[in-house]
Structures are given as structure tokens and as C-alpha cells.
Amino acid sequence: MSPKANWIAVDWGTSSLRAWAMDAEGQDLATASSDQGMGQLTPRDFEATLCALVEPWLSAGQTNVIACGMVGARQGWIEAAYDVAPCKPQLGLTKAPTNDPRLNVQIIAGVSQAKPADVMRGEETQIAGFQKLNPNWDGVIFLPGTHTKWVQMSAGEIVSFQTFMTGEMFDLLSTASVLRHSVATNGWDQAAFDRAVDEAMSQPAAIAARLFGLRAESLLNDLPPATAKSRLSGLLIGAELAAARPYWLGQSLAMIGQKSMGVGYAAAFAAQHVPVIQTDATQMTLAGLKAAYASWKETL
């Protein structure tokens, strides 16, 4: 039999949805997930989608739900206003409209930055989770993903941040461009990756000239597809590291990310002799949702 939840924690991104049934002591009793991310839903789909996933955990009375991520975007359930950096993460909550009386859904504010213009949704919760587990830590938090974030933290505040589209560029170039004929989906060539990172970091301007070379090398010299993939990844990550240098050079660095997304960066940092604290993304998300719930409870 499914446990009844004291409250429910929800991480709702563009491509996936995950929920945890929580007890009164902040322990997770059960978890459920689906691929019904914000990207495929219209605003009126959200309530039914959530209900279908968490129904077994609901009691007769009202259950509080704390959610983070793209569920609060303009195309999400309801637009949750941004907190404006510099700021502590998770200052604001927006109540989502619901018909089912058993649900009280609160969406955590994203963070925006005026200059240079930038936005995050969901990462602020992972950051809050990291803060909870590492109190008084100052430095740079690095969150690899489709859109990688570099976040300068000081005295508990997000001081500034910067987003890179490196993950999305890699996906597009390796699956939708002419390079798809030359780039493998599997396999890895660490030496080729390392060389490409070096090349791109020392000559970031030249990367635009190197991409088509992967196709030409494959046509003329049978470049192995796994090598082409590793080289493409290295060129893009190297270009990002060159542009993000102020964020990591001489800074305390912590990485919050799924292993698959972070493995290239971790290798690149190792090659640059930059020490990085590695943390688990899911654990940080859940800790952040718990922190948001605890803060909200205090205000009730």
C-alpha cells in the first residue's frame, strides 16, 4: 500500500517530472516520476498530470505541494515571478490555480539577473539544497546541463550568474547537423577530448573553423565516430571554459550535476588542475525543496 504524504516535493522541468512523498520529519517515503515535462503540456494540463502521479499519496484533507523548475515558466502552470540577483535563492512562492481541494501547490521563484540578462528556474533550488548541506560556503557553483549555469555565491546570496548553451549546441550539432553522419552516439576517446579542450581554450576563436573539420576528417581519413564525438564535446566545452574563466580561475568550485552531463567537465577541470567538489543533483534538489518547505511553514 502506498504511504500517505505529509507533504509532496516536486521537481518539474522541461522534459521530466519527479515527485517525492515526504513525512513530517522531512524523510522521503516514496518517489514517482514521468516524462511529462513542461515542454509538452499546456497550462490546464498540469493539475491532472500531477494528480495522476501523486494520487496514491493524497489523504482526504489538503496536502501541500512545493514545486520548482520550468513549471513556473511563462508557458508553465502559472508564471512564478523571478527573484532578482543579487539575492538569496527561493525568496518567493507563487500559488498555482487548482480545482482539486486536496491540493495546495506552491511554485518556487526562479532567479533573474538584469545585466547581463540571464534567468534560471530550478537551479536556485539545487543551490539552496547545497547551502543547507554546506552552510557558510562561498565560491562558484557550476551546474552542467542542457543550459549550463555558473553561479557566484557569497554570504548566502547568488551574486551573479551566467548561462551557456553548450549542452544544447552539442545535441543539435551531433544529431541535426551535417556532423551527425560523422559523430557516434556511443564510445569515448579521452585523449581526443583532452586535446580538443586544450585547443579550444588556447584558441577559442578558432572553434568556428574546426567544426566542419570533423566531417572532412571522417570523409577523408575515416575519423572514428567515437573520436569525432569526443572532439566535438571537447571543442564546445573548451570554448565554454575559456569564456567562463572568471568564474572558475582561482575560485572554490562545486559541481551540481547528473554524472552523464558532468563527466566531460570533470575531466576538463582535472586537466586544468582545478579541484571541484562533486555533488549529486537529485540529492541537492530534494534538500532544496525541503528547505523551501521549511521556510514556507515558518511563515504560516
Added chain:
Amino acid sequence: MSPKANWIAVDWGTSSLRAWAMDAEGQDLATASSDQGMGQLTPRDFEATLCALVEPWLSAGQTNVIACGMVGARQGWIEAAYDVAPCKPQLGLTKAPTNDPRLNVQIIAGVSQAKPADVMRGEETQIAGFQKLNPNWDGVIFLPGTHTKWVQMSAGEIVSFQTFMTGEMFDLLSTASVLRHSVATNGWDQAAFDRAVDEAMSQPAAIAARLFGLRAESLLNDLPPATAKSRLSGLLIGAELAAARPYWLGQSLAMIGQKSMGVGYAAAFAAQHVPVIQTDATQMTLAGLKAAYASWKETL
């Protein structure tokens, strides 16, 4: 009634096919085109596709056909070997297999370069056309397109060349990435384009950090979609111009390109006070096919 062709000129690219009925004096009598590019055909489709287009021009006897472009790629009608730079363009021809006795189809060799590895197919014919119309011209020929080529010419030879994926990157980012929500298909903001070219040329490493800013500016500051489009184009073209600087700085420069592809580059060159000879791509292609046919006739 359709004219009968003395011979037929064919430009067969990835996404389109164009043919001209030529008379014995090298004048084009008629032209026909279709969207049946190499990209959607298997090797055995090519003969029927060509026949369907040029049938009205064929006589009872055999008609010679000279073709350039991706029709000679590994996935094309038959793989036409590359000439290897440094070389004159259009040294080799490869006979395509045909069943119809009325057709004798010859495909013009592409050009490859060993280091850095690079390839072209079709551009060599436009270059040969330019040479025919501008004898003894030395300098750099610039061919904007999905895959832009920069080609150093000297004493009638392709000395070296370099391909950039700028056009394909622009298409992918503006239609398939998160930026598609912020980038218009129509409209143009020349000042935004000019500023972005300047930014990317002076700090090419920073472009990776600027792309997501287009999305954030649109969310936070209602950046007009036409401005976002112009800025995206400017950032990508500026990064290419920075990387291709040795090809254009202090060089005689000629551009072979469709007006739509070349307009951004032309504006960027104007802002850099770089004079560029502008030529018409179709005219160069036809002149190049005529040059190839004339050379071939001499060898018969």
C-alpha cells in the same frame, strides 16, 4: 515546343537540382529545376530524376550531361573522386552509370585538402566560372552558404580553403534551440547586427556566453524578435570573421553567393572597410559548367 539540347549543364546540390539546355555555342536555351536534391535520393533514383526533368530536351541520339555538386558525394549518384588542393579546379570527371542510351553523364570532381582536412563539392565549379570571367585574378574567393567556404586562389590554383558551418548553426539555433522562441523569421535590425559583429570580432571567445542572453533579454526585456535574429546572425558571422581573418585581411576579396546568404557578410565587410567584388552564384555556376564542358570536349 521545347528546344533540343546540344548538351545539358546540371547543378545538383543537397537540397535542389537545376539543369540548363545548352546550344552548340554555349548559350542556355532553357532551364528547369526541382527540389529533388541529393539529400532525399538513393543512388538508383538519380537517373530517373534527371530524365524526368530534361526529357523534353533530349534527341534520339546521345546527349552529354556535365554535372557538379553533391551528386558526386558518397551518398550521391556515384562518388566522384576529389582533386587534392593545391590544384586547379575541375581536373577530374567521373562517368555516372546510366541505363538510358540517350544519356552520357559526367560528374565534376570535388576538391579536398589534407591539412587541415576539408572538402568542397560544387564550389570548385563556381570558382572555375569566376576564373573564366576574371582571368588571371589572384585573391580570396568567399562563398557564403549553409557551409561557407573561404578559398585562397593563386596562379589559377586553389591554394588552400576553409569551411565554416555558420549558416547551418544559424538555422539550427534559430529554429531548433530554445532561442526559437525569441528569434523572428522576418525583419532585420541593422544596428543590432553591426554591434553583434563588432562584439564577436573583438571578443570571439565570449560568443558562447552571449547566445543564451538573447533568450533572457526576450523574457526580461521584451527584446524584439527581429533584433534577436539580427544579433544572433551578427554574433555567428562575427565569430567566423574573427577566425577567418587571415583569409580576408589585406586580401583581394570576391564573393560568390545568393543575395540572401551574402547580405549579412556584405554588411560586415562594409563595416570593416573591406572592399568585396560581388558576383552572382548562378551565373558563376553556369560559367563553370561551360568551362568544364569545353575542357572535356578538347580531350575527346
